[in-house]
Amino acid sequence: MKLLIVEDQAKTGQYLRQGLSEAGFSTELANDGETGQFMALTGDYDLLILDVMLPGRDGWQILKAVRDAGQGVPVLFLTARDAVEDRVHGLELGADDYLVKPFAFSELLARVRTLLRRGGNPTQETTLGLADLRLDLIRRRVERAGQRLDLTAKEFALLELLLRRQGEVLPKSLIASQVWDMNFDSDTNVIEVAIRRLRLKIDDAHDNKLIHTVRGMGYVLEERPA
Amino acid sequence: MPRLSLGVRLALLFAACTAVVSLVAGILFSRASAAHFVELDQQLLSNRLPVLQRILDGVDSPASLIPRLPALKEELAHQTDLALRVRGHDGTVWFASRSNLPDSADQTGLTTLQAEHSDYRGLGVQLPAAQLTLFLDITHHQHFLQRMQRLIWLTVGLSALATALLGAWAARSGLRPLRRMGEVAAGVSARSLTTRLPVEQMPVELAELARTMNAMLERLDDAFQRLSAFSADIAHELRTPLSNLLTHTQVTLTRPRSLDEYREALHGNLEELQWMAQMVNDMLYLAKADHGLLMPNREPLALHGEVDALLEYYGALAEDTGVALVRNGEATLAGDRHMLRRALSNLLDNALRFTPGDGEIRVSIEEREDGIRLEVANRGEPIDAAQLPRLFDRFYRADPARRAGSSEHAGLGLAITQSIVRAHGGRIQAESAAGWTRFIIELPAT
Numbered sequence: 001m002k003l004l005i006v007e008d009q010a011k012t013g014q015y016l017r018q019g020l021s022e023a024g025f026s027t028e029l030a031n032d033g034e035t036g037q038f039m040a041l042t043g044d045y046d047l048l049i050l051d052v053m054l055p056g057r058d059g060w061q062i063l064k065a066v067r068d069a070g071q072g073v074p075v076l077f078l079t080a081r082d083a084v085e086d087r088v089h090g091l092e093l094g095a096d097d098y099l100v101k102p103f104a105f106s107e108l109l110a111r112v113r114t115l116l117r118r119g120g121n122p123t124q125e126t127t128l129g130l131a132d133l134r135l136d137l138i139r140r141r142v143e144r145a146g147q148r149l150d151l152t153a154k155e156f157a158l159l160e161l162l163l164r165r166q167g168e169v170l171p172k173s174l175i176a177s178q179v180w181d182m183n184f185d186s187d188t189n190v191i192e193v194a195i196r197r198l199r200l201k202i203d204d205a206h207d208n209k210l211i212h213t214v215r216g217m218g219y220v221l222e223e224r225p226a
Numbered sequence: 227m228p229r230l231s232l233g234v235r236l237a238l239l240f241a242a243c244t245a246v247v248s249l250v251a252g253i254l255f256s257r258a259s260a261a262h263f264v265e266l267d268q269q270l271l272s273n274r275l276p277v278l279q280r281i282l283d284g285v286d287s288p289a290s291l292i293p294r295l296p297a298l299k300e301e302l303a304h305q306t307d308l309a310l311r312v313r314g315h316d317g318t319v320w321f322a323s324r325s326n327l328p329d330s331a332d333q334t335g336l337t338t339l340q341a342e343h344s345d346y347r348g349l350g351v352q353l354p355a356a357q358l359t360l361f362l363d364i365t366h367h368q369h370f371l372q373r374m375q376r377l378i379w380l381t382v383g384l385s386a387l388a389t390a391l392l393g394a395w396a397a398r399s400g401l402r403p404l405r406r407m408g409e410v411a412a413g414v415s416a417r418s419l420t421t422r423l424p425v426e427q428m429p430v431e432l433a434e435l436a437r438t439m440n441a442m443l444e445r446l447d448d449a450f451q452r453l454s455a456f457s458a459d460i461a462h463e464l465r466t467p468l469s470n471l472l473t474h475t476q477v478t479l480t481r482p483r484s485l486d487e488y489r490e491a492l493h494g495n496l497e498e499l500q501w502m503a504q505m506v507n508d509m510l511y512l513a514k515a516d517h518g519l520l521m522p523n524r525e526p527l528a529l530h531g532e533v534d535a536l537l538e539y540y541g542a543l544a545e546d547t548g549v550a551l552v553r554n555g556e557a558t559l560a561g562d563r564h565m566l567r568r569a570l571s572n573l574l575d576n577a578l579r580f581t582p583g584d585g586e587i588r589v590s591i592e593e594r595e596d597g598i599r600l601e602v603a604n605r606g607e608p609i610d611a612a613q614l615p616r617l618f619d620r621f622y623r624a625d626p627a628r629r630a631g632s633s634e635h636a637g638l639g640l641a642i643t644q645s646i647v648r649a650h651g652g653r654i655q656a657e658s659a660a661g662w663t664r665f666i667i668e669l670p671a672t
Contacts, residue, residue: 216496
């Protein structure tokens with residue numbers, strides 16, 4: 001997966017590049033609008049991350065040039081301004097997502113992964129699983145080591161999300177948004193409680209823990225060597 | 227039309243009024259005196275007539291008139307301004323005591339006539355064989371009337387001028403409180419918002435205006451105080467985590483440490499940073515609201531459904547602390563789902579934080595004719611009535627000891643809720659009574 005970041009703030013660009021590279025993406029960085037547009041039009045990228053305010057050409061102009069060239073590559077905007085018109089303008093031009101600074105890197109990473117997945121074929125799985133954990137989407141049943149687990153609807157939805165995006169660190173805000181449709185930063189420990197309850201049912205009776213807390217970032221479902 | 231000052235306007239108005247009044251008075255007086263003269267003249271002429279008639283009794287031709295002329299002239303000599311003319315019915319003049327008397331034809335009764343240099347009042351009488359006309363020279367009367375008219379015009383002009391000047395002076399002194407008001411207003415700046423107009427010293431008419439202006443200054447002062455406090459609070463709220471970050475990072479870097487220690491240090495920093503980012507985002511949201519950019523994307527909503535979703539969201543957390551969540555009532559409205567969820571979430575979050583264990587949080591929805599009333603009530607410590615409205619102030623915390631660095635809100639939650647409610651055209655208030663704290667949202671019918 002090849003990503004292009006167009007960001008004129010040297011530090012921001014550098015940190016983003018490092019973070020995304022370490023998350024397993026091949027990442028290139030342009031520091032101004034002209035270079036960014038040239039690279040976006042000539043390189044073969046899977047995703048563009050554009051800052052709106054850029055010297056030379058702004059993010060919108062680059063997006064327009066890219067769309068005019070007939071490229072359907074997903075575009076994620078970063079901006080320090082959060083005016084409704086800006087958002088509308090960006091979406092009208094064909095941006096796929098929009099993040100307002102300051103944002104958490106985990107949030108950006110989750111959005112990048114969502115955008116990249118959107119391009120691929122949606123998987124038609126009927127069951128999801130990790131290690132000895134099985135989730136049956138049709139019969140809405142969950143088993144761990146052959147034992148049937150009794151989950152509430154929201155716990156089921158939470159586990160489904162963790163399973164679908166296993167190995168990814170999911171920030172609390174993303175979980176709140178995807179499972180409860182709460183699209184704002186609520187800084188209560190609601191998600192912590194929900195995860196604790198899910199853990200109680202999934203992990204407590206087993207040595208092989210699957211749900212892990214990544215401090216300050218979020219939660220991840222993965223198998224870790226003991 | 228040129229813009230006239232109030233003083234000039236009033237002066238002109240006064241002058242015009244005086245001119246009209248004195249003109250009317252003058253005209254009435256002039257008419258009255260003219261009428262009075264006519265009356266006097268008539269009286270005089272009528273008094274003289276019988277004597278003259280007696281003298282002329284039996285005259286039927288110019289010849290028969292001659293013997294009576296001496297008596298006639300003697301009678302006329304008593305009054306020098308009196309003249310007489312006798313004419314036959316055929317129009318020939320039998321006798322005229324003066325030359326160039328005006329031609330009065332055959333009129334009978336009193337008339338005012340004009341000759342070359344004089345004005346006369348004429349009284350005509352029919353004698354059996356002739357017509358007698360008595361003339362009274364009224365030139366001096368007419369002169370008097372003309373002088374009086376000139377005098378009247380002069381009075382009108384002078385009194386108008388005088389009242390204009392007096393009026394200008396009066397208006398000027400009358401408007402002095404207004405000027406003082408202007409001076410006070412001109413002196414008001416961000417630094418002197420505490421200036422107030424002296425209402426007691428104002429005339430009754432201006433006192434109301436002064437009170438209104440004072441109220442405006444009060445509001446401005448209040449808003450400005452809040453703004454100043456807000457800026458100061460931002461600095462304060464950011465200072466604590468920033469100072470933590472600086473200290474923590476510098477201390478960590480003073481000597482080599484283990485990997486775990488570095489990780490721990492970064493985690494500590496991350497928490498502070500996340501808290502700060504959250505605060506900045508909340509503040510940007512409020513700034514947007516302040517600039518009227520918080521535009522609800524209205525869609526038909528079942529409010530009870532939204533409340534239920536939120537109660538489900540907070541359900542596990544409430545269960546952990548032993549707090550029961552209850553919802554009563556239903557209502558539908560056109561509102562922004564995300565915004566309303568955020569607003570209600572802040573209220574529930576707040577309620578959860580202040581409800582003791584085994585407590586209860588009740589959300590009551592009521593659909594009324596004029597709108598929707600939503601109440602979030604929780605059992606909790608009573609709040610001082612004076613503090614209730616301040617709960618919606620930014621960074622306000624009922625307990626000042628609870629400050630930055632904790633994992634809690636920066637004290638912007640209720641301010642955000644208020645902004646959202648206002649963006650929906652509603653209002654929110656807090657009540658505290660009988661061990662219950664209530665937040666009441668009233669939304670207008672859409």
